Amino acid sequence: MASPKPSTYETEKLDDDVPQPPSLSPTSPSPSLVLSPTDILIASIYPLTLIAGSAFSVFSPSPASTNSYFSQKRNIFNVFFVKYGWLWTTFVFLIHTSRLRSSSRPRALLRYAVATLWWISVTQWFFGPPIMDRTFLVTGGTCQLINTDPMLAKKEMGTAQMVFTSAACKVAGGKWSGGHDLSGHVFLLTHASLFLWSELLPILSLSGVAGWESVGVLALLGLWWWMLLMTGVYFHTWREKITGWIVAIVQWVVLYAWGLRSHPTIRSTFGAPGI
Numbered sequence: 001m002a003s004p005k006p007s008t009y010e011t012e013k014l015d016d017d018v019p020q021p022p023s024l025s026p027t028s029p030s031p032s033l034v035l036s037p038t039d040i041l042i043a044s045i046y047p048l049t050l051i052a053g054s055a056f057s058v059f060s061p062s063p064a065s066t067n068s069y070f071s072q073k074r075n076i077f078n079v080f081f082v083k084y085g086w087l088w089t090t091f092v093f094l095i096h097t098s099r100l101r102s103s104s105r106p107r108a109l110l111r112y113a114v115a116t117l118w119w120i121s122v123t124q125w126f127f128g129p130p131i132m133d134r135t136f137l138v139t140g141g142t143c144q145l146i147n148t149d150p151m152l153a154k155k156e157m158g159t160a161q162m163v164f165t166s167a168a169c170k171v172a173g174g175k176w177s178g179g180h181d182l183s184g185h186v187f188l189l190t191h192a193s194l195f196l197w198s199e200l201l202p203i204l205s206l207s208g209v210a211g212w213e214s215v216g217v218l219a220l221l222g223l224w225w226w227m228l229l230m231t232g233v234y235f236h237t238w239r240e241k242i243t244g245w246i247v248a249i250v251q252w253v254v255l256y257a258w259g260l261r262s263h264p265t266i267r268s269t270f271g272a273p274g275i
């Protein structure tokens with residue numbers, strides 16, 4: 001019996017015969033990457049956005065970084081949203097999860113935990129400095145003291161020499177320079193977006209934009225896309241954007257594009273996104 005479509009605003013629990021999207025068919029384990037046209041579409045949004053932003057900053061007639069609100073680091077969208085980007089991603093994901101069948105929620109949270117652990121590893125902590133700071137340090141980066149007061153500089157020099165993270169360097173009043181500073185914004189905005197799309201698309205394909213839970217996720221995806229475009233226009237070198245994007249797609253490729261499609265053990269452990 002075909003399962004009923006969830007009504008627009010009720011969080012009906014569908015029964016177990018909800019059809020899995022064809023790409024998740026349980027009987028075709030294969031070692032290769034299994035990319036559906038939808039995968040290719042969502043995955044290409046973000047590099048194309050960065051290319052468009054970078055092209056605009058190179059070819060635009062007006063000096064881009066002078067008069068736009070979004071070229072300011074202190075703009076509210078950056079300070080209040082992106083700088084707390086994983087919190088907002090967590091928030092809309094938990095709202096999305098609330099409408100899933102109770103049997104689907106634990107594995108949805110497990111997939112979220114994996115995505116969170118990748119975000120933590122890259123930007124917050126990885127057995128010490130996070131991956132993005134480790135990359136910076138191994139490519140010759142240091143925390144440069146910019147203070148000229150000899151007494152204060154001497155005191156901070158000791159601090160600065162012990163400073164191995166960009167956050168601590170900022171607190172110590174130093175300048176984080178000299179290494180390859182992969183874009184944390186490109187990483188977070190792309191990683192969070194691919195995670196949210198992967199969790200939401202199976203539901204959109206089954207029942208459309210049903211419910212305000214989907215609207216919340218789509219609204220955040222829209223903001224993330226716009227802020228990524230602004231990062232592409234106003235911030236970072238193209239190398240920093242590329243490496244930020246490469247690090248951002250790792251978890252999506254390993255879990256969603258490969259593991260859940262091609263590895264039965266991974267799929268049985270983490271489940272398939274959907275109702």
Ligand SMILES: CCCCCCCCCCCCCCCC(=O)SCCNC(=O)CCNC(=O)[C@H](O)C(C)(C)COP(=O)(O)OP(=O)(O)OC[C@H]1O[C@@H](n2cnc3c(N)ncnc32)[C@H](O)[C@@H]1OP(=O)(O)O
Pocket residue numbers: 070071072073074075078082083084085086087088090106107109110112113116117123166181182183184185186188227228230231232235
């Ligand atoms: C069975 C069930 C199990 C269940 C298991 C459950 C779960 C088990 C797991 C545990 C669960 C934990 C629960 C987590 C719940 C939270 O998430 S709580 C913690 C929330 N924290 C966050 O969300 C923090 C997110 N922020 C970040 O990660 C970092 O700030 C970011 C976003 C990566 C940014 O790093 P960054 O170095 O500033 O970025 P970067 O691109 O290098 O920027 C360079 C400069 O350009 C500026 N810039 C770049 N782009 C832009 C732009 N577009 N506009 C303006 N300025 C820009 C930046 O602002 C920056 O300037 P400064 O601000 O440094 O002066």
